[in-house]
Amino acid sequence: MKKEISNSEQDTFRIAKSFAGECKPGDVICLKGDLGAGKTHFTKGFVTAFGIDANQVTSPTFSLINEYEGDGMDLFHFDFYRLEHLQEALEIGAEEYLYGNGICVVEWPERIEEIIPHDAKVITIRNAGANRREIIFE
Secondary structure (H helix, E strand, C coil), X not given: CEEEEECCHHHHHHHHHHHHCCCXXXXXXXXXXCCCCCHHHHHHHHHHCCCCCHHHCCCCCCCCEXXXXXXXXXXXXXXXXXXXXXXXXXXXXXXXXXXXXXXXXXXXXXXXXXXXXXXXXXXXXXXXXXXXXXXEEC
């Protein structure tokens, strides 16, 4: 387990971009944290490592998934906060994405834990004060 401290959105962005350098096609990144913890902002920093403009990244709360084409690979950003039943994730083909060749970033993975790959990378983001966050890599 590794822990990073972020004191700003820029720190979170930098930490995420650095972590992305350790990832490869087929990886699943599970982001845990309360509402407003910074999961989507982490994703913005993450995708820039693959040549994607951070301004393209929005939370897919209502669509469940956003797809981005990076340098030589696809990135899939899921937000399952509003998911009521696992069946909804299955209907959009979540398993095909999670076990495919792109990189998947999953917000609220607890809602679909039955289908998350066993080797997924888990990151927990915790509020630790005004703009301070603890980013824990498990």
